[in-house]
Amino acid sequence: AGIRPPALVIVGEVVKLRKSIDWFETRPLFGKRMVITRTRAQASELVAQLEEYGAECLEYSTIHIEPVDDYQQLDQALERIKSYDWILFTSLNAITYFFKRLNATGRDSRALASCCVGAVGRATAEALMEYGIRADLVPEKFTGEGLAESLIKNGVQKSRILLPRALKAMETLPEMLDDAGAEVTVAPVYQNVPPQGRKEELREELAKGEIDLVTFTSSSTVTNFLTMVDAADKKELDKLLTNVRIAAIGPITAETVTRNGLKVDIQPDKYTITDMAAAIVDHYRDLTP
Numbered sequence: 001a002g003i004r005p006p007a008l009v010i011v012g013e014v015v016k017l018r019k020s021i022d023w024f025e026t027r028p029l030f031g032k033r034m035v036i037t038r039t040r041a042q043a044s045e046l047v048a049q050l051e052e053y054g055a056e057c058l059e060y061s062t063i064h065i066e067p068v069d070d071y072q073q074l075d076q077a078l079e080r081i082k083s084y085d086w087i088l089f090t091s092l093n094a095i096t097y098f099f100k101r102l103n104a105t106g107r108d109s110r111a112l113a114s115c116c117v118g119a120v121g122r123a124t125a126e127a128l129m130e131y132g133i134r135a136d137l138v139p140e141k142f143t144g145e146g147l148a149e150s151l152i153k154n155g156v157q158k159s160r161i162l163l164p165r166a167l168k169a170m171e172t173l174p175e176m177l178d179d180a181g182a183e184v185t186v187a188p189v190y191q192n193v194p195p196q197g198r199k200e201e202l203r204e205e206l207a208k209g210e211i212d213l214v215t216f217t218s219s220s221t222v223t224n225f226l227t228m229v230d231a232a233d234k235k236e237l238d239k240l241l242t243n244v245r246i247a248a249i250g251p252i253t254a255e256t257v258t259r260n261g262l263k264v265d266i267q268p269d270k271y272t273i274t275d276m277a278a279a280i281v282d283h284y285r286d287l288t289p
Contacts, residue, residue, distance in 0.1 A: 027054030028285050034213040035205070037062040037221040046215065049277035058211075060202050062224035064195040065093050068167055071101055074187040077162050078105055082114045084185075085159040086151070090120040090144055090173065091166070095127045097189035098164040109133055115162075120147050123272060142271040143250060144173035148180075157181035167191040170219070170252060192220040199228045206240040213266075213280065214241075217249045217273070219256040226260060234261055245283070249276050 033056045036047055047057045077084070078101075089095050102111060109132045119125040119135040121142030128135055137154075139146035151161075159182045163174055167188040174184045205211055206229065216222045231237035246264050248254040250271035254264045266283045268275035 028281050030054035032212040037225050038217045046273050053281050062221045064193050068188045077187050081111050084115050084162045086116045086161045088118040088163050092127050093190050094164045148173050148176035152180045164189045194224045211244050213245045215247045216253050222256040
């Protein structure tokens with residue numbers, strides 16, 4: 001009969017109770033199909049929260065994370081790690097690959113004992129705790145710019161700062177710190193590369209016109225999504241995204257969306273996965289008559 005779980009068959013007088021026991025179809029995101037573009041390893045939190053509210057999530061990882069080919073800059077920094085005043089982490093991936101390399105060189109978290117540590121947001125700070133590191137600074141605004149502003153407010157003149165990050169990343173943070181008189185060492189520890197496969201499947205889903213929302217959690221997810229969609233021109237892109245709403249986790253991601261000629265419909269006040277999911281739910285609740 002084509003019935004798939006979750007399903008409930010009701011017979012007899014109990015049918016009269018349909019409205020009171022119809023918990024599934026009354027959820028705010030029921031019937032909404034959403035494309036999740038985060039890396040497969042990191043998408044589960046967002047997917048779980050959206051599915052809890054009834055959404056059908058289609059995972060199309062637009063990012064594949066790999067270590068950099070050359071760790072020379074980081075290795076040189078680790079040799080003089082005690083000379084740094086601050087180490088700044090702006091992503092979960094930066095933490096993962098920094099500590100992998102730290103351990104590979106025969107060191108552990110104790111090597112950071114003489115440094116202050118900054119984290120771009122709550123999730124990053126929580127990830128550091130897994131390595132026994134408590135962040136000394138978490139800005140109120142969870143962006144690289146917010147982290148730079150918090151540091152500059154406390155004074156960074158002549159401070160030596162290590163920034164493990166992606167091979168390609170926004171230059172706002174190091175440039176702001178450099179302008180404020182800090183000496184910044186940028187050490188790439190990972191790189192974002194577009195994943196192979198599922199390109200045609202993604203295009204087909206969009207062409208059917210049955211996608212309600214696409215989520216973006218970084219600028220890389222935006223650019224790689226557009227690469228996967230591979231629209232011939234802006235006209236074709238607009239056609240594929242007809243009636244598709246776009247959610248961006250924060251201002252930098254939103255800027256990348258708009259720079260590519262698209263409109264951001266949903267952006268949370270706080271730049272976390274939980275707040276993003278809540279903003280999506282609120283958006284669709286507001287649309288409900």
